[in-house]
Amino acid sequence: MLIIAVVVFSLSLVSARPSPFLGFGQTSSSASTTPLSQDTISATLLKPARFSQIAYCSTAAVKAWDCGAPCQSVPDIKVLLASGDNADIPDFYVAYDPSSQTLVIAHQGTDPENIQSIANDVALGLTPISSTEFPSAPSGVKVHKGFQETFLRTSSQITSLVSKSLTSQSPGPITNVLVTGHSLGAAIAVMDAIDIKTNILTGSLTGIKLDCVVFGLPRGGNQDWANFVDQTLGTSLSHTSNKNDPIPTLPPLFLSFQHPSGEIHITTSGDNVACPGQENKNCSDGNSVADDKLSDHDGPYFGVEMGSDACTA
Numbered sequence: 001m002l003i004i005a006v007v008v009f010s011l012s013l014v015s016a017r018p019s020p021f022l023g024f025g026q027t028s029s030s031a032s033t034t035p036l037s038q039d040t041i042s043a044t045l046l047k048p049a050r051f052s053q054i055a056y057c058s059t060a061a062v063k064a065w066d067c068g069a070p071c072q073s074v075p076d077i078k079v080l081l082a083s084g085d086n087a088d089i090p091d092f093y094v095a096y097d098p099s100s101q102t103l104v105i106a107h108q109g110t111d112p113e114n115i116q117s118i119a120n121d122v123a124l125g126l127t128p129i130s131s132t133e134f135p136s137a138p139s140g141v142k143v144h145k146g147f148q149e150t151f152l153r154t155s156s157q158i159t160s161l162v163s164k165s166l167t168s169q170s171p172g173p174i175t176n177v178l179v180t181g182h183s184l185g186a187a188i189a190v191m192d193a194i195d196i197k198t199n200i201l202t203g204s205l206t207g208i209k210l211d212c213v214v215f216g217l218p219r220g221g222n223q224d225w226a227n228f229v230d231q232t233l234g235t236s237l238s239h240t241s242n243k244n245d246p247i248p249t250l251p252p253l254f255l256s257f258q259h260p261s262g263e264i265h266i267t268t269s270g271d272n273v274a275c276p277g278q279e280n281k282n283c284s285d286g287n288s289v290a291d292d293k294l295s296d297h298d299g300p301y302f303g304v305e306m307g308s309d310a311c312t313a
Contacts, residue, residue: 029277036264036272041302045240045264047100048180048213049304050074055091055108055185057311059083062093068312077104078171081161084108089153090185094161102176103165105158105192109183109216109306124251126222133191136198141228143221144187144251151191158192163200166208176209177201182306183247183297186214186239190260194232212237215301218250219257226278229260237262241284244268245296248284259285266301 050073057067062082065071077095084091091108126142133155134141166174177196181189193212201208210233217239221229229237239262241248251257263275265283275283299305 029280031276033273033282046302049301051106052180052182053304055106056308061313070310096171098172101173102178103174105179107181107185107188109185140224147187151188179212182215186217187220189214214239216247216297218247219259222256223258226258226260240264242266243296244291244293246292247297
């Protein structure tokens with residue numbers, strides 16, 4: 001945790017510099033936020049938060065769907081795959097939720113006690129997006145080097161299983177795909193969602209609904225990346241930031257990183273608001289470095305705390 005805190009603190013000091021750093025092409029917004037109803041939160045955000053929490057439990061517990069309260073909060077799930085080494089490959093799982101006919105892909109965030117896991121975050125350079133995985137991406141798209149390398153370690157395994165499950169409609173009828181994750185897992189989930197949307201949900205599968213609902217999302221690429229995400233996922237993407245969590249403000253704008261649209265912000269007073277634009281000054285982009293609170297990164301997100309503390313196995 002100390003290593004992450006030092007990195008976060010150093011980058012936060014830089015990212016807190018004023019608006020001249022927006023001269024690299026980033027767009028910001030001061031548009032008014034819109035309150036979210038509890039009904040909207042319960043219908044669209046709460047269950048994904050629970051699935052993201054479960055990604056922090058051990059793969060053995062996830063395979064058996066026996067991880068205590070987190071697994072009990074979303075019962076009767078059929079697990080198709082649970083894997084990862086909690087290091088180079090953060091733990092992840094693919095499962096089927098028969099109650100909503102949804103195929104779920106969920107990714108764990110960074111393990112602060114594993115140096116290999118931390119290395120996925122601190123490989124900060126922008127690199128061209130993989131033309132193999134994302135053939136439809138415009139030529140100017142660049143992404144976080146560490147995030148893309150982490151994504152590529154699992155992408156073929158995940159897309160193969162997703163494609164097989166959707167084509168065969170097994171282990172049951174599938175009408176929806178949900179991709180979720182927290183922190184590093186959120187960054188991977190966004191790449192997964194674009195991969196699935198552009199490479200799998202075509203032809204006879206275009207009628208399958210895709211949602212990418214993530215939490216504590218760091219910036220994952222340049223302005224062209226943010227635009228590509230917006231154009232590809234549109235309103236199917238939502239990324240929730242919690243109070244004064246510094247992670248959504250990293251990597252900093254001055255390094256040419258940019259968020260896509262779709263932010264939902266939990267304010268310091270506990271209100272839940274939708275934030276128009278790619279970088280809204282009324283939401284996480286308006287946070288002051290003086291108020292940064294790393295503990296906000298784990299939540300709670302609508303009552304759900306991320307991390308393995310709630311897991312019993």
